[in-house]
Amino acid sequence: MTKAYFILILTSFVVAGCGTTQVKRGNLGKVIEPQESRLILSTKNIVSVGDVMLRAGEYSKEGIKLETETFNLKDSQTTSVKHKQHTFIFSIPSGEYLLYSQNNEGSYYASEQPFSGLKGTKDGYGGLFVPNGSPSATEFYWNWNKAPNVLFAHQAMLLTPINGSIGKTSSALKNKNASIPSATLTYAGVASAQVRFVYKEFTADGYARPAFTQEVSLDYKPGGTYAYKSALFKVYKADSTSINFEIINPLY
Structure with a gap:
């Protein structure tokens, strides 16, 4: 084998080695994308007459994941x-x-x-x-x-x-506008065997929208489950001073 031929073979191996890759x-x-799913909430609360029971977006962090x-x-x-x-x-x-x-x-x-x-x-x-x-x-x-x-x-x-x-x-799926609710449901007491609520909607700036304020009266039954808009809640006891209830689905 000539010296020149040997060098040529050696060079070929070096070049081949330099060009090899495992990448x-x-x-x-x-x-x-992550899959969105909704949690079923079970949150017990007691609020007084005139207090807000539910705020839209309040439970979005816990309610959606x-x-x-x-x-x-x-x-x-x-x-x-x-x-x-x-x-x-x-x-x-x-x-x-x-x-x-x-x-x-x-x-x-x-x-x-x-x-x-x-x-x-x-x-x-x-x-x-x-x-x-x-x-x-x-x-x-x-x-x-x-x-x-x-x-x-x-x-x-x-x-x-x-x-x-x-x-x-x-x-948790975070709600950027959770600090300003788009709607609320307020407890308004019990009268004539009916439990009463006030529903209000708000602008993005937090101002009430008069055209979207409603008074809601539903037949009162202790332990009954009530649905209004997206909200679903169970009322354990309601009287002229307060309401004891459990949130099943939040207000969106």
Whole structure:
């Protein structure tokens, strides 16, 4: 073998080695939004005549929640991946990974914490990929910069699959205008075997809307359940001074 031919073969191996990579461009598919669900409230109250019983939006934080599927990782892991002349090493944190997106092959779960870079690797922002029908994450994905609504990322195989459990987490749906109710229901006492209320609607600035003020009289029955607008409540006792009631559904 001539010296020139040997050098040519060696050069070919070096070039091939420089170009190899275990990283692919991952298409994260369709972003999955949290699912909205409504809680059934059971809140007991006692208010006096002339006091507000229900305020629209008052129970929106407790009454509506957003549910997100999670992939739960018990222990942190370390993984590495080769890309050309670089080896990236990450610490995969334990905790809840929130369902971010799905494609035909599986689901992407995002970490709220960064993947800490080890041995000179920068921190990455991403999560784990779980194939359809699998109990384990087989790949991880990341971007070097944290950004919302990402649809593409670097993706690579984990050194070993990571077992986890599928669960759900929930968060309250916050009402930005909860400080100013759009409507109220006020207790107005008992008369002629009827329990009385006053319903008022308000403008965005908090002013009452006269055309939307109504007096409501309903047959009084201790322990009865009453519905008005979106509200549903059970009245245990009502008299000329106060009302003892339980909120089942709030006023929206």
